[in-house]
Amino acid sequence: MAKKSERTRQRIIDAANRLFYHQGYHNTSFTDVVDATNIPRGNIYYYFKTKDEILIAAIRHRTERISAMLDDWSGKYRTPIERLHRFVNILEDSADSLTRFGCPMGSLNIELGKNDPALQEEAENLFKVFEAWLAEQFDELGFAGRSHELALRVIAMGQGISVVSHVHRDAGFLRRERDRMLSMINQLVDGEDSCL
Amino acid sequence: MAKKSERTRQRIIDAANRLFYHQGYHNTSFTDVVDATNIPRGNIYYYFKTKDEILIAAIRHRTERISAMLDDWSGKYRTPIERLHRFVNILEDSADSLTRFGCPMGSLNIELGKNDPALQEEAENLFKVFEAWLAEQFDELGFAGRSHELALRVIAMGQGISVVSHVHRDAGFLRRERDRMLSMINQLVDGEDSCL
DNA sequence: GTCTATAATACGATAGAC
């Protein structure tokens, strides 16, 4: 079992990640993290020198979790098409939170991109991990020449769907568009003109 | 000519709109507005009782400007297809700022949607105005049954493109995807299967 | 209507006892 100090550190990161997602980074205060964890201020400062450091640790933790998830999917699903379907079904798995709070990585990047270039660069990795994995799948499907382009397009579709469903609090739109994305992927694999 | 007090009020709204777009609402302080306008604090509070009131006035002003722009386009362009092309070309007109700061209405809605429901409802109108206008164009094209669905989809595509180009600071992606959107609209009008 | 001074509080961060 991990040391207690490691678990404390992780509790801070988990609470911060949730707060930054639900409230936004600049709208979340240090006191919010204290209250959410019941860990005293000074103790949190023992683990992280600044609020920015908490954010960076939170982003890195998210990135690692996503990497692990994608590795798992690469092992669990044998064909690229199954993997792409699994990816698109994130929209279903997270329909409620996407509708309420937007996409965690999209909303964070947009907030940080405005005025915090160093932090946004860290958050950009969340996208890069997904995009590299998606591009692998398109490579395997024989779209080597434009696999990255297809990956970006799939990500952009997911982002657009998340934004609109969030703006209107409309999970129905999200689910309808998810179904469309699944069809488009099927069409691409079947060699039809698929709009992707 | 408008009264001086009206012009002062408008100067506050314009500066706030710019700051909220470039820095985000919660990351913009009252002092930022003071510094940007050179209008003393007390004077700004004479026009707006709270920071939230400045935001609401700024959103309403944006909404009115968009409405006026769309009315102008409805008069200036005679066919729905020309109007849809004009809409998509926003991506070209604003390529630089979209890449640097994201979409003004998308990023604002995402920020406010997290924790400020009353303010987000106001910001949602920015989307509704665009969507109603787009739906009119699809109605005129003979897609009456699904004109709102098509409008939402066009908006979602624009949002997704904006997010991805902002995240990677990649105006090239934005321009390539804009071209694709124009083709998709042409295909839709030509009766081809267009993915829209 | 215009502007300065300042109140009241929230913020990120530190000092130092234990």
Add this chain to the structure above:
DNA sequence: GTCTATCGTATTATAGAC
């Protein structure tokens, strides 16, 4: 390593002179 008390500053907002 843990925790409390507090510093210095930035924040939104107000009071009140002009």
